[in-house]
Amino acid sequence: MSAQPEAAAADNLFRHPPLLLFVASRSFSEFAYQIATVAIGWQVYALTGSAVYLGLVGLVQFIPSALLVFIAGHAADRYDRRRVVQACQIIQGLAAAYLGWRSFAGDLTVLEIFSALVTFGVAAAFGDPAASALLPAVAPEGQLQRATALSTGAWQFSIVAGPAIGGLTYAISPAVPYAVMAAFWLLAAVLCGAIRLERPAAEPDPPSLDQLFAGVKFVRDNPAILGTISLDLFAVLLGGASALLPIYARDILQAGPWALGVMRAAPAVGALVMTAVLTRHPISRHVGLRMFQGVIAFGIAICVFALSKEIWLSTLALAAMGAADTISVVIRVSLVQLATPDEMRGRVGAVNYLFVNASNQLGEFESGITAALFGTIPAALIGGLGTIAVALLWMKLFPSLRKVERLE
Template sequence: MDQPKQPFAYRDYRLFWIGRLASNLAQNAMVVVIGWQVYDIARLTMGTKAAALQLGLIGLAQFLPIFALTLITGWTADRVDRRLIGRICLGLQLVCASMLAWATLADGRTLAPLFAGAVLLGITRAFSMPALNALAPNLVPAEVLPRAIATNAIGNRVGGILGPALGGYLYAIWAPLPYLTSAVAYGVALACLMLIRPIARTMLDGSRNPWRQMVEGLAYVRDNKLVLGAISLDLFAVLLGGATAMLPIFARDILHVGASGLGHLRAAPAVGAMAVALWFSWRPLRQHVGMKMLAAVAVFGIATIGFGMSRWLPLSLACLVILGGADMLSVYVRQTLIQLYTPNEMRGRVGAVSTLFVSASNELGEAESGFLAALIGPVAAVVAGGAGAIGITLLWAHWFPSLRLARTFEVKR
């Protein structure tokens, strides 16, 4: 009897998908509100450039725990039950959301709780992302995995669409409300993960040196030029072209659309990303995957430049939609290559390296954008970042010919 081809036919994958959707809703709502609060509080006593520096610091606060813990979290994801790691992290994220709700209610004009919450979110993401990304391929057959990755990306992007908008709207109603809503969503995600049944997995050799096991993930990525090229391309392109970190500045001081407008701006990239993910869940990418990924990163850079130069909200939203769709195509190819080309017993460690690169491109990219905006202004920083992303695409096409030559996804056992 043929196996089902749709990932939702598998019970544990359905639970996993619902849990990731709920946690992404919570995380995106919290991130947009934290960024808005940090910038809004800073602007009470600082100019635009000095307040932008605070946005850079909040991104750094989320990135440093991931950077410091990468080797440990990957090794843990390959040695400890991945469901348990996810459950603990979701519980801590629930506590974090509750803490920020209380802090906002008690004293909504203090930066310290926001930075503490950002650090805690960084720590939990450092452990949860490698574990949950490594868990997903165990929930469906390998033949269904490319479709499952696209479907999982839909859940991520739905969270990316609704989360920021929900955070902005709820914050406008009552400042603690987005954090309270996030706490409930984390509770739903935790319940789903509790219901996933035990998963058979390869155990690490307990007699081998743990440090050597930790660095094997780095060695694998270094030696596999296709995986290294895909991960590093995403790292440097998003690191340079991270316009989303500047959205609170554009919403408040350039486009003048306020907190609700910030929700629209934060949701726009996810709209484009979800449209692309929906398409791939129906018709998975099959031909010339490498060249299409490179082209998508170039489009990402062009859309970033367009957003930086726009002063009209509809045009800004359109650029962000295109930016998000291009980024989704790149993410889809990268994640599929990593999952299919990595042995199950190494997925946690390789996933931790991938998490570090993703966080470097996101959180560290936010820090870089904030610092650059403090030096040359937010508009120049965004335009320069988009141009840098285009330049990175051209360099990577030359330095990693395996990316250009990657034509199809091939399952590796």
């Protein structure tokens, strides 16, 4: 394909209202979540001074998704996915407003923070699989990979701004970031409600116990999908150094909340550059191999970050992490969506979300525990080396995934 048709196809994405509303809604929702990572992470560490508590921040959000994965996936295939996402965003906005109110009063406790995190986890358990299943319905016909790259880029832009604003607003008052979170989640709900679908949703299967667990069976029977999402699980599980950023910012780099915000945003800066490239120039060959190469580069960047004692090098390493991870994310999402029929996307998306959530939030828990046992720098270094090892092992265990040539 020549450069001109590629540019025309990419420009067409920006003239497709359902996709634009979807991307805007997801961006504001992610914006709110990223503000929460800074505000809650810093506040929990300030109240407890414990790496274990930082790890628990991820664990208490993961538990609801693990318990509700089958129900949430079935709900995404059974009900209007737009309304499921919208309801979850409203619930998250109200929980954030409560944290802001209690923090403004000066009475916010660690127990209340963790209770709100459970609420966020339940809402995300239902909302994320529904949103994932909604993307193919709002993307222009034949443009799923580009739509995925555009959605990822807008999502990453939220990650760039969210942590930075989170750090700055927390420096003003701990209540301010929670108020901003509430406003963004409620705005996201309004935008999601405005989406109008051009293609009707597939008719759902009659409810049954077999249908409840159909997503697991589908993933198990498709080696490429199983290998793709399990790679993300184990690689990012070992490489979940983000939970240690408050410790790096305060104790290792001798900085404050501003440095935490900058480092939280750095992976998204690298990811944003990469998604801009992928939107114009999708990966057209050797996509399986490119995914593995992205994961290996991700692990190398973690190792550099682990050993860094300078804020500029740490920031560059985190940006490289984001760029490498984006390659894997775009390929993984496109592979799973293209290989899954619409009537199954909610349930398969719920299984995928469980794996992704486990990799991110259990990875934070693993990093917190490892840091408490071995120290912060060894914990991050072990995680990076483990990520590289998992990618190399999965290339041997799933040769068919490594040999995937194109996304079709």
